[in-house]
Amino acid sequence: MRYAYRLLHPRPALVVVAKNEKTNAMALAWHMPVEESKVAIAVDRENYTYELIAKSKEFTLNVLSIDKLDLIWKVGTYSGREIDKIKEFGIELEEGVKIETPHIKGCLGYLECKVLDEIKLEEHSIFIAEIVHAWADKRYFKEVWLEKAKIAMHVGKKFFTTPSEYFKPSE
Numbered sequence: 172m173r174y175a176y177r178l179l180h181p182r183p184a185l186v187v188v189a190k191n192e193k194t195n196a197m198a199l200a201w202h203m204p205v206e207e208s209k210v211a212i213a214v215d216r217e218n219y220t221y222e223l224i225a226k227s228k229e230f231t232l233n234v235l236s237i238d239k240l241d242l243i244w245k246v247g248t249y250s251g252r253e254i255d256k257i258k259e260f261g262i263e264l265e266e267g268v269k270i271e272t273p274h275i276k277g278c279l280g281y282l283e284c285k286v287l288d289e290i291k292l293e294e295h296s297i298f299i300a301e302i303v304h305a306w307a308d309k310r311y312f313k314e315v316w317l318e319k320a321k322i323a324m325h326v327g328k329k330f331f332t333t334p335s336e337y338f339k340p341s342e
């Protein structure tokens with residue numbers, strides 16, 4: 172049972188950026204679209220990111236390519252409570268379009284999200300949010316991610332992958 176959730180991996184290893192008294196970035200694999208204009212993310216309430224989102228009620232979800240894997244790992248293993256991850260890891264940010272929270276410069280795509288609701292589970296909170304602005308690099312996204320986008324996906328533990336081949340049903 173301990174690894175049951177890993178049956179639902181690999182899944183895109185996103186980076187969530189949150190801003191209140193400080194700007195912070197955290198790796199996030201537990202996310203899902205809910206309706207076309209809404210998204211849900213699960214954040215451990217021990218994480219500094221939780222505190223920031225709970226206060227600001229907004230965040231950005233950033234899709235990165237596999238060549239940013241080291242950055243994804245670092246923001247997923249260090250806490251913004253201990254270090255300034257934006258400064259220490261040289262993360263370049265760009266101003267938000269519809270919200271105060273920035274997104275990561277050079278990402279493949281990002282969503283700007285405003286929190287609508289929070290569901291508290293034992294350790295994690297699920298934030299349900301409205302997508303108020305979205306952008307994707309047209310070289311890599313044409314209605315869907317193109318194979319060449321090589322988005323970073325988390326398999327589990329220290330393993331990551333990218334979508335390598337696309338298939339279509341026969342009908």
Ligand SMILES: Cc1cc2nc3c(=O)[nH]c(=O)nc-3n(C[C@H](O)[C@H](O)[C@H](O)COP(=O)(O)O)c2cc1C
Pocket residue numbers: 184195196197198199200201202213214215217218219220221243244246247248249250251252325
């Ligand atoms: C690939 C990957 C995916 C992760 N997914 C999540 C997630 O979905 N939810 C979560 O709360 N933590 C997740 N984590 C753990 C946080 O990123 C990690 O605890 C981070 O250090 C928290 O940083 P913070 O305290 O600055 O918010 C993930 C870590 C990695 C490496």
